[in-house]
Amino acid sequence: MAPLQTDLLIVGGGVGGCACALAACEAGLSVILTEDSDWIGGQFTTQATPPDEHGWIEQFGCTHTYRTFREHVRDYYRTHYPLTDEARSNPTLNPGNGWVSPLCAEPIVFLRVLQAMLQPYIDRQLLTILYEHTPVSAQYEGNIVQSVNLQHTRTGETVSVQARYFADATELGDLLPLTGTEYVTGAESQADTGEPSAPPAAHPGNVQAFSMCFAMSYHEGEDWTIEKPATYAFWREFIPSLSPAWPGPLLRLTGLSPRTLQPVHYNFQPNREPNRAFAGLWTYRRILDKTVFQPGAFDSDITLVNYPQIDYLLGDLCHASPAERTQYIEEAKAQSLSFLYYLQTELGFRGLKLRPDVVGTTDGLAKRPYIRESRRIQAAFTITEQQLSAQLRPGETLAQPFVDSVGLGFYRIDLHPSVGGDNYVDVESLPFQIPLGALLPKRVENLLPVCKNIGTTHITNGCYRLHPIEWNIGESVGNLLAYCLKRGVSPRQVRDMPALLTDFQSVLISRGVEINWPDDLVLSEGDPHRHAL
Known part of the structure; x- marks a missing residue:
């Protein structure tokens, strides 16, 4: 050709x-x-x-084009979704009312x-x-x-x-x-860049974690527990090797504050968290707030999981061979599903429902890794x-x-x-x-x-x-x-x-x-x- x-x-x-x-x-x-x-x-x-x-x-x-894109997103909801009258007239409509973004x-x-x-x-x-x-x-x-x-x-x-x-x-x-x-x-090293936050020695393989995100909704009284991931036992007890140290297993609701590096416990209350900043994990990246729509249009919010618990730390995609890249992504998928399984079984949120329809895949995980x-x-x-x-x-x-x-x-x-x-x-x-x-x-x-x-x-x-x-x-x-x-x-x-x-x-x-x-x-x-x- x-x-x-x-x-x-x-x-x-x-x-x-x-x-x-x-x-x-x-x-x-x-x-x-x-x-x-x-x-x-x-x-x-x-x-x-x-x-x-x-x-x-x-x-x-x-x-201006980015702002136009954002307004087209809002107009799409006004045209195609059964919004409440209040939401439809809101010039800064946020369909999910997630607090990470307007x-x-x-x-x-x-x-x-x-x-x-x-x-x-x-x-x-x-x-x-x-x-x-x-x-x-x-x-x-x-x-x-x-x-x-x-x-x-x-x-x-x-x-x-x-x-x-x-x-x-x-x-x-x-x-x-x-x-x-x-x-x-x-x-890069501090000697290379002069940056106070740079390490003393360069480390070309030291990149930020990537994540396999997923969407979920919550249905009280129903059981949407997924099949137990094959590597769940590993991920359940996995403690990342970090300095300063992580406070315990990664798949918990206790993590570290990025600013202070002190332990914090994350609030997680599906469909119950208030619509305000820092309310908890559920509303953090929520993409559909059912209260924005006509009563009965949706029986649950939908939220996207991009939390610290799914940060994959065991491999660098930049230096990986094609086979290694595939391996790391599959392991990251198992980590994400293990976190969902943990929420469903050990924390008792069996009504959490994985939403492949939202991300356009069969396994319910995003099509591609979230790369930082x-x-x-x-x-x-x-x-x-x-x-x-x-x-x-x-x-x-x-x-x-x-x-x-x-x-x-x-x-x-x-x-x-x-x-x-x-x-x-x-x-x-x-x-x-x-x-x-x-x-x-x-x-x-x-x-x-x-x-x-x-x-x-x-x-x-x-x-x-x-x-x-x-x-x-x-x-x-x-x-x-x-x-x-x-x-x-x-x-x-x-x-x-x-x-x-x-x-x-x-x-x-x-x-x-x-x-x-x-x-x-x-x-x-x-x-x-x-x-x-």
């Missing part, structure tokens, strides 16, 4: 990949977007994780909205989506990537795609080693803790400004326990910008990252890895590549030449990409959206 030709190949259909495709197609580029599953959407959909957002998201601090919704709704936003470009033949395709090899010469070969995950058939630009939107940065793009993994950390490019500019930390910037309300800003983000530096034995790393950050230099590989000219694979460190990845920030990265890259192709310049020239940079930033602003925070921001310590559980 002759190679496919396109202006931009985006490998990976997650949040950043979809945002990149939207921006590039809107600017008139031809785009091929690939996805290794049968759903696009990444963290929103295949990983079954509602968006982690900051407290100003309804007013500012994200792109917009907790079902994966299928996020999927339908993304598909609808992309469909006009498919109709105009600007966009082609190759589902169930994964990258297996690439051709490159010097600093230029020429083509990427993709394999269908079920049939084994291959296709080659030639493009002028390539975007790595894979969840683990899988395109980087295939294209010879320099990258780092795991933890991937390979990261060796970038023209690397973002460090010193530029973001509130403690290291006393008296400041904003992180270090970047003259090459192409977007905004805000979240605590939030690292989950890692496979190398580190416990939580939790650092108060300040509202920050996304510097263009962090999106440019130090050498390769026509491949850019649009996911969690940008030029952050192990530490700063902890606050740049969230949904709205990944969307902003993807959208800015899509606009950047269109700008470069129309003007005959390179991404590096845009950053290095002040006139081009100013012109490109004006293009971003005209398209609704905010690049500066308001100067009069007031930070609220009580805002639950400044920190995940």
Whole structure:
């Protein structure tokens, strides 16, 4: 088969990949977007994780397109669901009333909205989506990537795609080693980065845990107990080898506070927890609050489980062989099911019902692992803790400004326990910008990252890895590549030449990409959206 030709190949259909495709197609580029599953959407959909957002998201601090996406999600519920009159008229409708985010919704709704936003470009033949395709090899010469070969995950058939630009939107940065793009993994040393939270010695295999999320509802008086997982005895008594130490077996309702590293006991009361911040695990990532809908429409809430109890700590996906990757994911699935079984049997919540219909699978677990950390490019500019930390910037309300800003983000530096034995790393950050230099590989000219694979460190990845920030990265890259192709310049020239940079930033602003925070921001310590559980 002759190679496919396109202006931009985006490998990976997650949040950043979809945002990149939207921006590039809107600017008139031809785009091929690939996805290794049968759903696009990444963290929103295949990983079954509602968006982690900051407290100003309804007013500012994200792109116009991201805000449009959020409003389309709300409109979908208003159009297709039997909401109460109060909920229907609520301009900030939160279908799940989960306290992790002001917009907790079902994966299928996020999927339908993304598909609808992309469909006009498919109709105009600007966009082609190759589902169930994964990258297996690439051709490159010097600093230029020429083509990427993709394999269908079920049939084994291959296709080659030639493009002028390539975007790595894979969840683990899988395109980087295939294209010879320099990258780092795991933890850099304090000597390398100067970061107070970095370890004394580098540990490339020390990445944050990943999780196999799942959805569940609760039906009092019914018995939905799953079959006992084969490895339940192991997971029931598993105590992670972490420093500082975990307070006991992981599959318990006692854990550690990320901020203080002191023991905490999690509240867990299905369908009974109040609708307020920090109420408990049930409402934490709840995606359907039955009280938002007409009486009788739903007999239970639906919540997504992305709790510390399902963090998988026994293997690093970045360095795993294909066989090891499969093994780790299967073990993580068993861990998640073991936690559900523990809740059902030992805590007596037999009415907890696994919901495969919500996540679109047969086993009831998300289609893909929830990935917190991937390979990261060796970038023209690397973002460090010193530029973001509130403690290291006393008296400041904003992180270090970047003259090459192409977007905004805000979240605590939030690292989950890692496979190398580190416990939580939790650092108060300040509202920050996304510097263009962090999106440019130090050498390769026509491949850019649009996911969690940008030029952050192990530490700063902890606050740049969230949904709205990944969307902003993807959208800015899509606009950047269109700008470069129309003007005959390179991404590096845009950053290095002040006139081009100013012109490109004006293009971003005209398209609704905010690049500066308001100067009069007031930070609220009580805002639950400044920190995940």
